[in-house]
Amino acid sequence: xxxxxxxxxxxxxxxxxxxxxxxxxxxxxxxxxxxxxxxxxxxxxxxxxxxxxxxxxxxxxxxxxxxxxxxxxxxxxxxxxxxxxxxxxxxxxxxxxxxxxxxxxxxxxxxxxxxxxxxxxxxxxxxxxxxxxxxxxxxxxxxxxxxxxxxxxxxxxxxxxxxxxxxxxxxxxxxxxxxxxxxxxxxxxxxxxxxxxxxxxxxxxxxxxxxxxxxxxxxxxxxxxxxxxxxxxxxxxxxxxxxxxxxxxxxxxxxxxxxxxxxxxxxxxxxxxxxxxxxxxxxxxxxxxxxxxxxxxxxxxxxxxxx
Numbered sequence: 001x002x003x004x005x006x007x008x009x010x011x012x013x014x015x016x017x018x019x020x021x022x023x024x025x026x027x028x029x030x031x032x033x034x035x036x037x038x039x040x041x042x043x044x045x046x047x048x049x050x051x052x053x054x055x056x057x058x059x060x061x062x063x064x065x066x067x068x069x070x071x072x073x074x075x076x077x078x079x080x081x082x083x084x085x086x087x088x089x090x091x092x093x094x095x096x097x098x099x100x101x102x103x104x105x106x107x108x109x110x111x112x113x114x115x116x117x118x119x120x121x122x123x124x125x126x127x128x129x130x131x132x133x134x135x136x137x138x139x140x141x142x143x144x145x146x147x148x149x150x151x152x153x154x155x156x157x158x159x160x161x162x163x164x165x166x167x168x169x170x171x172x173x174x175x176x177x178x179x180x181x182x183x184x185x186x187x188x189x190x191x192x193x194x195x196x197x198x199x200x201x202x203x204x205x206x207x208x209x210x211x212x213x214x215x216x217x218x219x220x221x222x223x224x225x226x227x228x229x230x231x232x233x234x235x236x237x238x239x240x241x242x243x244x245x246x247x248x249x250x251x252x253x254x255x256x257x258x259x260x261x262x263x264x265x266x267x268x269x270x271x272x273x274x275x276x277x278x279x280x281x282x283x284x285x286x287x288x289x290x291x292x293x294x295x296x297x298x299x300x301x302x303x304x305x306x307x
Contacts, residue, residue, distance in 0.1 A: 019214050024218070046099060053103065072115035082153075084151040085301070090162055093121075113145055139172065158182075182249040249277060250275075
């Protein structure tokens with residue numbers, strides 16, 4: 001009996017140490033994503049798109065209120081439609097990952113601003129906070145667009161992490177005429193459950209149950225070490241209180257951020273429009289259904305071309 005008790009105590013201690021170590025390591029890795037450099041090939045591709053669309057391409061820098069220098073491309077088509085779109089990329093990517101969307105929008109006359117998110121690409125910052133700080137950056141980018149470009153409407157499009165950041169900005173930023181978001185997560189804790197399940201090939205139930213302490217310890221670690229309350233990272237909560245029209249796009253076979261995240265956002269924010277794309281994986285709508293993607297996104301912006 002004593003031996004059984006010692007084994008039980010040892011098992012509990014090993015479990016507790018594993019959860020603590022995993023929570024710290026996972027949180028540190030999550031807040032310090034790998035950077036994708038903006039290389040010569042990406043820069044050449046951007047210039048090629050500008051040349052092909054008869055667009056002026058400009059390198060932009062913005063210093064945020066907390067002292068982070070953000071970098072971006074500004075594409076201004078000659079004889080455009082007087083509206084502008086802010087394009088926001090996904091995790092561990094940079095602005096060049098959105099060049100296909102820029103090409104589509106430029107063909108329809110939209111001025112397009114493509115920033116590198118903080119801690120990504122050429123932008124400064126050491127921490128990616130999944131919308132906690134980036135929503136303020138978005139507010140400052142809208143200020144910049146309005147002061148520099150003077151558009152009749154500002155729209156937003158973001159994919160994955162960029163979509164989650166864009167949705168969270170709507171809690172305080174109501175100057176967008178409309179936004180479109182693809183493959184967003186619903187909140188930080190919920191996507192944490194998915195990440196644990198993906199690592200162990202089990203589904204999110206493992207993170208919700210046996211390994212839930214990993215998530216909770218990670219949230220505590222982020223608050224203690226970095227002063228970040230990641231429990232406030234909730235695109236779903238922001239969308240539910242937003243007055244800006246929102247189009248959600250999500251692939252039905254998304255293996256990275258399952259479609260249930262957009263369904264959850266929709267359930268909490270019934271006014272949003274959700275397009276579920278058959279046979280589309282993560283951020284794959286433009287490849288799986290290019291004509292419908294163009295029709296829906298450009299049509300969404302056109303329909304909401306004035307408040």
